[in-house]
Amino acid sequence: MELLCSDIEAAHQRIKPYIHRTPIMTSRLLNQQIGCELFFKCENFQKAGAFKARGAFHAVYSLSDEEASRGVVTHSSGNHAAALALAARTRGIPAYIVMPENSSPTKQRAVRAYGGNIILCGPTQDDRETTAERVLRETAAVLIHPYNDMRIIAGQATCAKELLEDIADIDMILAPVSGGGLLSGTALAVSAMCSPAQVIGCEPEEADDAFRSYRDGVLYPAVTPPRTICDGLRTSLGTLTFPIIRTHVAAIHTVSEQATIHAMRTVWEVMKILIEPSCAVSLAVLLEGKLDVHGKRVGIILSGGNVDLDTLPWQ
């Protein structure tokens, strides 16, 4: 599965009225520490606090009026849920959001604040999908899968498109991987735009299914029960995202929980911006020295900033 430059451009034009072109931040201190030039694409400043707004707005505004009128359904641990609720409210249609009971209260509140109808389910992938199917039958709404959907992937691809447009000569782009919507979109954008940048996936050791799937060529299910604090990185790759990632991604690296927490805290302290744990795995890969980036120009997609401020992971 590929995306043409024109597909990504069309997705970008469709969502531009609704999303932020997020800033790209730099840190001299982190550049010195790691020995490369880092360009942080700040999707924590995106609408609804995560890159997910890109895919959600693209999917919702891709629907015909007839489809849209029946509303949208999804299952998500949080950020896609909030983004889809916001996109649906913006188009004036209902959103039915299946969320695991253990998803963060902050993210549940965000979905409610955007007018989404929450249906709680158990913590496993199966629980989510079964419940979503029931809701689909009951509402006749359109399923917008959080990542295994080319409309979503094309939307997420616009993030790397902006990064490549704004920063010349990027050698490498790091992004977290869970279901693979962001990572496959990033890889397809790099490919479509003929950039020589390598795309690297980053994942918690405690939820390393994408790493193993990529290595073995087998689509493994998610690690259950989830053992990582990265609440956005607990799902497995999909049938669409897996082959894209296998073809277009240069490597997937994993990092410990401790390294992720340290990287998250480092971004807060040094850059004065909030990023969520799921977002910190990419910098953790670099701080742990798992990748040779010496002298390179490295893009890091800071995927989201939705944090529960009552339970910070270093406390």
Add this chain to the structure above:
Amino acid sequence: MELLCSDIEAAHQRIKPYIHRTPIMTSRLLNQQIGCELFFKCENFQKAGAFKARGAFHAVYSLSDEEASRGVVTHSSGNHAAALALAARTRGIPAYIVMPENSSPTKQRAVRAYGGNIILCGPTQDDRETTAERVLRETAAVLIHPYNDMRIIAGQATCAKELLEDIADIDMILAPVSGGGLLSGTALAVSAMCSPAQVIGCEPEEADDAFRSYRDGVLYPAVTPPRTICDGLRTSLGTLTFPIIRTHVAAIHTVSEQATIHAMRTVWEVMKILIEPSCAVSLAVLLEGKLDVHGKRVGIILSGGNVDLDTLPWQ
């Protein structure tokens, strides 16, 4: 005491190689909530994490080579200390920093990281000044007072200058007040640039000496022992800053600790940026409805982002 436009321009030119022109952020959500247009001048992204870098670099680079060679001394609860240490290191001269024993460990670490020599003292204004005088005698270095110094005030004035250059038709600028360097610099910049903007000082109720000094025309000492969590707002106005503020500032408003903590958390959650408690008083004044800003264009100087992440005030 006045500053001409040319004085502020000269200060700006002098420090431009060393400081960031900080971004100005907006929040549709906060605009809706408060009923005005807010422009947040993000000095939390400034070098050393606070606007203090402006005054410190200006003062350090105003010294003759002979003066500079003897080094600089100051007393500060933290942000001026770190900024002066950084400016001194940048110029290659020693910095002797008198800090109260109760200043935050994070801020002490920052001063050390920038190569400053810390001399600890008691928590009162007297303790600071006595210790600074002793260090001055011992080192023959130049005193750079944290606020009661026209070089510092002219440096801090460049912050409002950038805000007025970047955003047209500002009706009002809010800034926290402690010693008054930022507030008097802001007021002098507005006056020098012939802007009609009103300048408003914001202060914790628990450290309301500037509010009372402004009201009564009497320069009151700081509230001791300090009762506010705003560790940057515990000192009193100075003999230079007080008359400038009395002449050029439209009002000073005070807010409760609770309102400040709520405002700080709101900025973290909504804007995804770290601001320190001292920085939150201005938004707190607006969230508490203490000022009629309906339909106005309001600049808020987010003064700093140096927070001790182990002791957050809402926990």
